[in-house]
Amino acid sequence: MQLEYFLLLAAALFCIGIYGLVTSRNAIRVLMSLELLLNAVNLNLMAFSNYSDPAQVKGQVFTVFVITIAAAEAAVGLAIVLSIYRNRDTVDMQEFNLLKW
Amino acid sequence: MNLAEGVQIVSFGILAFMMLASAIGVVLLNNIVYSAFLLGVVFVSISGLYILLNAAFVAAAQILIYVGAVNVLILFGIMLVNKRRDFARIPNAWLNQGVTALVCGGLFALLSSMIIATPWSISTAPIAGDAALVEIGKHFFTDFLLPFELASVLLLMALIGAIVIARREFFPEEGEDLSAESNLTLPERPRELTGGRR
Numbered sequence: 175m176q177l178e179y180f181l182l183l184a185a186a187l188f189c190i191g192i193y194g195l196v197t198s199r200n201a202i203r204v205l206m207s208l209e210l211l212l213n214a215v216n217l218n219l220m221a222f223s224n225y226s227d228p229a230q231v232k233g234q235v236f237t238v239f240v241i242t243i244a245a246a247e248a249a250v251g252l253a254i255v256l257s258i259y260r261n262r263d264t265v266d267m268q269e270f271n272l273l274k275w
Numbered sequence: 276m277n278l279a280e281g282v283q284i285v286s287f288g289i290l291a292f293m294m295l296a297s298a299i300g301v302v303l304l305n306n307i308v309y310s311a312f313l314l315g316v317v318f319v320s321i322s323g324l325y326i327l328l329n330a331a332f333v334a335a336a337q338i339l340i341y342v343g344a345v346n347v348l349i350l351f352g353i354m355l356v357n358k359r360r361d362f363a364r365i366p367n368a369w370l371n372q373g374v375t376a377l378v379c380g381g382l383f384a385l386l387s388s389m390i391i392a393t394p395w396s397i398s399t400a401p402i403a404g405d406a407a408l409v410e411i412g413k414h415f416f417t418d419f420l421l422p423f424e425l426a427s428v429l430l431l432m433a434l435i436g437a438i439v440i441a442r443r444e445f446f447p448e449e450g451e452d453l454s455a456e457s458n459l460t461l462p463e464r465p466r467e468l469t470g471g472r473r
Binding site for chain 2: 177178179180181182183185186187188189190191192193194196197198199200201202203205206207209210213216217220221223224225226227228229230231232234235237238239241242243244245246247248249250252253254255256257259260264265266268
């Protein structure tokens, strides 16, 4: 097994996540794409932790921190989506132009 | 991991295929409920990849937090928000998607050429394996103590913030009497309890 395989896999997952983040119209799907992005970053951290720093596993510590932040982000993000849905009666990202103009 | 090289390669291939296929499904499927379940498949396969990377503790944390908490939270969000109505069509949506796909493909090409061209320094130190759990604990309580405590404060903030944001806001009128309410309850807009159908 090589480090490059894991890095390539994480890069592919990151690009899929960015595609979903930009093209999704449902706000909840945007949150799911964000989770994909965070998981790609985690996979990178874990791969480097295993291949470059196997003795003192600092990459795993950072991964645990990222997982914590991701859980908090999902909770707040879903609360914001619920609040917007209650006010605007839709979850279409194209209609959220409160701050656009 | 005490697995033979061939077994590792095969399981990596299976997990990578599962992860990429379900990630594409998450992004492209029309039904968002299917997307949420496929997101769970993505999380489980990433946890399998963590086990291949000698990190059993983080794999367990991934399953517990992502599949157990985040995915269930997203499913609940879908149930609260999902309304079976198509979005208004916007003109030239295919152009938007095509340009985005082009940019993402370019980004992937750039990243993969960088990954392949860079000479990574592979350490030859012995792998911690299951002793990584002890190492993580030591890191948490020595050199990463401040971020660890800050993370707990951040979780508390997110907890309270999510409740405050998702609550139905209510501003009492001028002459309205709120003295009947206890001091321990938050003022909330009254809601109908049954018949969520609109």
